[in-house]
Amino acid sequence: MKVTAIIAAAVIGLASAAPVAEPQEAASKPSVGGQTYFRAVASDSGTPIHLQNLHAADGKIWIGKKTEKFCPDSAKKAGKCPGGSGTAFLSVNPSPGTLYMGVSVPNGQQVYIDQSTGALAYTPGGDPNVPNGAITNGWTFNPDIGNGAGLLKWRRGLVACSTTQVEGQYQIFANLKSVQFSPGCVGPFAAVTSNVTSPQAWQYE
Numbered sequence: 001m002k003v004t005a006i007i008a009a010a011v012i013g014l015a016s017a018a019p020v021a022e023p024q025e026a027a028s029k030p031s032v033g034g035q036t037y038f039r040a041v042a043s044d045s046g047t048p049i050h051l052q053n054l055h056a057a058d059g060k061i062w063i064g065k066k067t068e069k070f071c072p073d074s075a076k077k078a079g080k081c082p083g084g085s086g087t088a089f090l091s092v093n094p095s096p097g098t099l100y101m102g103v104s105v106p107n108g109q110q111v112y113i114d115q116s117t118g119a120l121a122y123t124p125g126g127d128p129n130v131p132n133g134a135i136t137n138g139w140t141f142n143p144d145i146g147n148g149a150g151l152l153k154w155r156r157g158l159v160a161c162s163t164t165q166v167e168g169q170y171q172i173f174a175n176l177k178s179v180q181f182s183p184g185c186v187g188p189f190a191a192v193t194s195n196v197t198s199p200q201a202w203q204y205e
Contacts (some may be wrong), residue, residue, distance in 0.1 A: 037195065039194055041192055060171060106200045
């Protein structure tokens with residue numbers, strides 16, 4: 001996603017307040033059908049992750065890692081493979097604070113939080129079941145905070161931790177009280193969003 005100057009301005013204004021804000025119900029009306037598809041960028045001014053896209057790959061959420069997606073031959077033949085690029089998410093309004101990947105596969109892919117590590121992850125394509133003990137709620141999504149941008153938050157914010165494999169690559173975690181993150185991690189932060197009209201993948205790998 002190319003971040004526009006309008007969204008960048010909205011991010012800068014929100015960056016300092018977003019990490020400490022408590023979740024609130026979104027005041028804006030949901031999109032048609034009660035579903036909103038969107039892409040997201042990190043909002044943490046003055047850090048290396050600011051305005052960087054969130055990507056889905058290897059069942060986790062990342063910054064600096066290429067999106068990995070899959071579409072089966074049957075869907076390709078039927079012309080049902082979405083043509084979008086990057087990673088999209090899905091919010092269903094009203095909802096109990098849950099978040100999904102923006103995909104076409106039946107039963108979807110739900111985002112969850114590993115209770116032991118705080119890692120953001122998502123279910124395999126077509127499998128609605130999350131692991132035992134996983135956290136699925138706590139998300140707040142407002143699709144319209146002005147200037148064409150939205151805002152995605154988790155209760156205590158998100159944290160980005162750099163990997164040792166690739167410079168500039170960060171794995172995304174929920175800021176759980178029970179997890180001690182290394183000093184090199186960045187956050188907590190929220191994500192600024194921009195709506196897309198439809199799923200951007202059949203499923204994410």
